[in-house]
Amino acid sequence: MAISNKRLRSVTGAGVEAQALASRMMTLQADAGLTIAMRMPMLMKGALGDSRGQREAAQAVNEKVSAVMESGIAASQAAAMFWWGVALNPFGQVDFTEAAAKVANSTLEPFSKRTRANAARLGGRSRKG
Template identity: 65%
Template sequence: MSHKTKRFAAATGADAQVLAARVMSMHAEAGLTIAMRMPILFRGAMGDSRGQREAAKAVIEKVSAVVESSFAVSQAASAFWWGLALNPPGQFDMAEAVVRAADSTIEPFARRTRANAARLGRLRR
């Protein structure tokens, strides 16, 4: 294995580890958000206006995250294919492009999950 190939493999592994850590963090924050949101949503089901607003906010956030994520992954996929088409063979880093596409796909969800966990955590105090 050449020095360049070893360096490429190490960089790709580091990118994948960073992406995995972000996904794990997002999962933890999502669990906290769900746990903190359930009592509020339950009260909303019983007619509480704050709970109903929280339910509407949750749905709107998810729809907007899906739309934003769709645009981001479309842009990353286009950049991937253009990079593949315009770069000489062996000069395009496919693994980096795939990690970038995956990262851009989860970023809208991660950002909202992080914000909700922080916001709901402040409400409980």
């Protein structure tokens, strides 16, 4: 039995989203590990009274809080856009897999952006992407 063009586009779209999600996760994990490794000595000094380490700790907490808030908004917006699409086109083909991958991608973007910037800043390299 042949696969219809709509089904093929749906599978391709979900595959592209899943690949982008996997790529983002791998990059995020690498940058997060690098950031943690470079921050630990600074945070240890901050615990002993070093002002630079204390500033770094405060910055880390502020970044986490803002990333969580931004991530929640992005996930809500992506989910809302999906459901608006379903509501406005009730008889269209719905691809929950692609929609879930899009929501996950938009949820990770704030964290990805911050970990990439922190890894670049702490590692002393120029930021790309």
